[in-house]
Amino acid sequence: MSLNVLFAASPSRWSQYEAPLNEAFKAFGVKAVLGLDLPPEEVDYIVYAPQSGVTDFTPFTRTKAVLNLWAGVENIVTNDTLTQPLARMVDEGLTQGMVEWVTGHTLRHHLNTDLHVKGQDGIWRDDVPPLAGDRPVTILGLGALGQACGKALVDLGFPVTGWSRTQKDVAGIACMSGKEGLERALATARIVILLLPHTSETENTLDAQAIARLPQGAVVINPGRGPLIDDDALLAALDSGHLDHATLDVFRTEPLPPEHAFWAHPKVTVTPHKASETRPCSAARVIAENIRRGEAGEPFLHLVDRSLGY
Numbered sequence: 001m002s003l004n005v006l007f008a009a010s011p012s013r014w015s016q017y018e019a020p021l022n023e024a025f026k027a028f029g030v031k032a033v034l035g036l037d038l039p040p041e042e043v044d045y046i047v048y049a050p051q052s053g054v055t056d057f058t059p060f061t062r063t064k065a066v067l068n069l070w071a072g073v074e075n076i077v078t079n080d081t082l083t084q085p086l087a088r089m090v091d092e093g094l095t096q097g098m099v100e101w102v103t104g105h106t107l108r109h110h111l112n113t114d115l116h117v118k119g120q121d122g123i124w125r126d127d128v129p130p131l132a133g134d135r136p137v138t139i140l141g142l143g144a145l146g147q148a149c150g151k152a153l154v155d156l157g158f159p160v161t162g163w164s165r166t167q168k169d170v171a172g173i174a175c176m177s178g179k180e181g182l183e184r185a186l187a188t189a190r191i192v193i194l195l196l197p198h199t200s201e202t203e204n205t206l207d208a209q210a211i212a213r214l215p216q217g218a219v220v221i222n223p224g225r226g227p228l229i230d231d232d233a234l235l236a237a238l239d240s241g242h243l244d245h246a247t248l249d250v251f252r253t254e255p256l257p258p259e260h261a262f263w264a265h266p267k268v269t270v271t272p273h274k275a276s277e278t279r280p281c282s283a284a285r286v287i288a289e290n291i292r293r294g295e296a297g298e299p300f301l302h303l304v305d306r307s308l309g310y
Contacts, residue, residue: 001031002031002032002033003030003031003032003033003044003045003291003295004032004033004035004038004042004043004044004045005021005025005032005033005034005035005043005044005045005046005047005291006035006036006038006043006045006046006047007021007034007035007036007047008046008047008048008049008052008053008054009047009048009049009051009052009069010049010051010052011036013049013069014036016280017047017069017280017283017284018034020280020281020283020284021034021047021280021284021287021288022034023284024281024284024285024287024288025288025291027285027288028285028288028289028291028292029292030288030291030292030295032044032045032291040059040060040061041059041060041061041062042062043060043062043063044062044063044064045063045064045065045066045067045291045294046060046063046065046066046067046084047067047069047287048066048067048068048069048076049068049069049070050070050075050076055079055081056081057079057081057082057083057084058081060084063084064084064085064294065084065085065086065087065290065291065294065300066082066084066085066086066087067087067089067287067290067291068086068087068088068089068304069089069278069283070088070089070278071088071089071090071094071145071276071278072088072197072198072225073086073088073197073304073309073310074197074198074199074225074309074310077304077306077309077310078309085300085303086303086304086306087290087300087301087302087303087304088302088304088310089278089283089286089302090144090286090301090302091278091279091282091283091285091286092282093278093279093281093282093283094145094276094277094278094279094282094283095144095145095148095276097275097276097277097279098145098148098149098195098223098275098276099148099149099152101223101249101274101275101276102149102152102153102193102195102221102223102275103149103152103153103156105221105247105269106137106153106158106191106193106221107156108247109191109219109221109244109245109247110129110132110135110158110191111129112127112129114245115127131157132156132157132158133157133158133159135158135159135190135191136158136159136160136161136188136189136190136191137153137158137159137160137161137189137190137191137192137193138160138161138162138163138185138186138188138189138191138192138193139153139160139161139162139163139173139192139193139195140163140164140182140185140192140193140194140195140196140205140206140224140228141162141163141164141194141195141196141197141224142162142163142164142168142170142173142175143164143195143197143310145195145276146162146164146195147162147168147170147173149193149195150162150170150172150173151170151171151172151173154172154173159174160172160173160174161173161174161175161176161184161185161188161189162174162175162176162185163175163176163177163181163182163185164176164177165177165201165202182205182210183213186210186213186214187213187214187215188215189214189215189218190215190217190218190219191218191219191221192206192214192218192219192220192221193221193222193223194206194220194221194222194223194224194225194228194229195223195224196224196225196228197224197225197309197310198224198225198226198227198228198309199308199309199310200309201309202225202227202228203227203228204227204228204229204230205228205229206220206222206228206229206230206233206234207230207233208230208233208236208237211230211233211234211237211242211243212237212242214242214243216241216242217241217242217243217244218242218243218244219243219244219245219246219247220234220243220245220246220247220248221246221247222246222247222248222249222250223249223250223275223276224250225250226248226250226251226252226253226254227252229248231252231262234246235261235262235265238265238267238268243267244267245267245268245269246267246268246269247268247269247271248262248268248269248270248271249271249272249273249274249275250273250275251273254273255272256270256272286301286302289301290302
């Protein structure tokens with residue numbers, strides 16, 4: 001008997017995911033009918049993204065799990081009609097993409113690459129950056145992405161401090177937690193990278209008070225979630241010279257409105273939420289494995305803790 005899997009995502013994604021999902025189902029021994037329009041009462045699993053239009057999960061009485069296509073679940077986790085297990089996306093492609101983006105921009109700021117890329121003006125600049133060992137980096141958020149990025153930066157020679165709401169133990173990273181731990185983690189950060197989920201507890205983690213704890217001339221890199229930063233406090237710190245630069249991939253409103261101050265600010269780099277995209281082929285394997293697990297009576301991977309919001 002075949003399972004019914006509803007692809008509840010933007011129709012534009014269908015052409016990207018149809019073949020990889022069906023191939024993954026076959027590889028993992030999942031016999032399933034994948035479709036865009038299936039009767040809710042006959043759906044066994046939902047592959048979900050916020051643009052799908054599915055907001056009421058009550059009719060999906062047979063559904064065993066909702067499998068999110070993205071790492072972030074803030075757009076669905078508070079939905080009161082969702083009573084089925086919810087799994088977020090953790091896959092090798094998404095993780096590798098984030099590692100590449102984070103290390104690339106960390107090295108860009110560490111080496112002051114912008115000075116030479118933008119400064120093709122005939123001036124021979126002989127500034128020499130410090131070695132990585134003299135540029136402490138702090139990562140706020142030590143989930144799968146934070147740990148992977150931290151390990152990559154450690155391998156490059158950076159001293160890395162990691163902060164999370166609950167205490168973690170990650171080889172090579174000085175792990176901290178709690179309010180005092182956050183203050184200590186910020187105090188040494190020449191570069192601070194935000195990789196926290198967006199919850200009521202993490203909103204405005206980098207507010208005026210937290211920014212003031214950063215060393216003079218620090219750099220902020222945010223590929224996590226826009227609401228982690230108080231925008232006005234960030235702009236004020238950039239204008240005053242307390243912060244040297246901010247590279248931002250995520251924003252409170254997306255796409256970022258053309259009139260937003262970030263676009264024209266000389267100390268802000270805007271990238272269009274591309275730090276890490278979910279890759280169809282690797283994501284399809286994660287979804288197929290979770291469906292296989294569900295049918296075999298095994299625990300689902302990457303289940304969301306509703307009480308924490310991620």
